Amino acid sequence: MATTKQEDIRQGLKGNPRLKRFLDYLIMNQRDARPRWYIRLLAPLYQHRGRGSKIYRSVRMDTPPYRKFSLGRRSVVESFCCINNAVGDVIIGDNTRIGIHNTIIGPVTIGNHVNLAQGITVTALNHNFQDISKKIDEQGISTKPIVISDDVWIGANAVILPGVTIGRHVVVAAGAVVTNDIPDHVVVGGVPAKIIKQL
Structure with a gap:
């Protein structure tokens, strides 16, 4: 229900770009590319944090x-991570651990019993760059949702790129760069990541 109301508001703002720009100015610090301090103070009122979770x-x-930002029951976001839902929802399931120094940029959905080691980047965002007559930072961004299914372990310093879906009971080796969907019950590794073992 709340999600439907949020979507209705988003659609309404699309029809009024001037109001959208004004609200965006009030909410986001454009230079720092993050919510303004007074919005961050209100975060506990609009973020969902499950029982026993910790950030x-x-x-x-x-x-x-x-x-939307949602953290499931008994899930943990460890020190020095960056969680960014400014361009897409970030949903993290139950009993999931987001390791030290991870960066997660939505839209991203992470399942239950997922373990992300240290230094991982999960980003559904890309900067547009095709028009050579414009600077890259003038061309905007595009997003493709990422889905990490239940029971996944991702090794240190791996990178998960936009549009990827990772199946259930998957191990992603340390340092892998995942550019394509991964089926259930495999170990993947390398740059770009390829299946190295069936489970």
């Missing part, structure tokens, strides 16, 4: 209220 104090929570 360490050093985590950078770039979670404006116009997108």
Whole structure:
């Protein structure tokens, strides 16, 4: 129900770009590309945090209220992570651990019993660059949702790129760069990641 209301508001703002720009100015610090301090103070009112979950104090929570952030029961976001839902919802399931120094940029859905080791980047965002007559930072961005299914272990310093779906009971080796969908019950590794073992 709340999601439907949020979507209705988003659609309404699309029809009024001037109001959208004004609200975006009030909510987001454009230079720092993060919510303004007074919005961050209100975060506990609009973020969903499941019972027994924990977000360490050093985590950078770039979670404006116009997108969804949900952390499941008994899940943990460890120190020095950056969670950003400014361009897409970030949904994290139950009993999931987001390791030290991870960066997650939505739209991303992470399942239950997922373990992300250290230094992982999960980004559904790309900068547009095709028009050579414009600077890259003038061309906007595009997003493709990422889905990490239940019971996945991702090794340190792996990178998960836009549009990828990772199946159930998958191991992603340390340092892998995942550019394509991964089926259930495999180990993948390399750059780009390829199946190296069936489970």
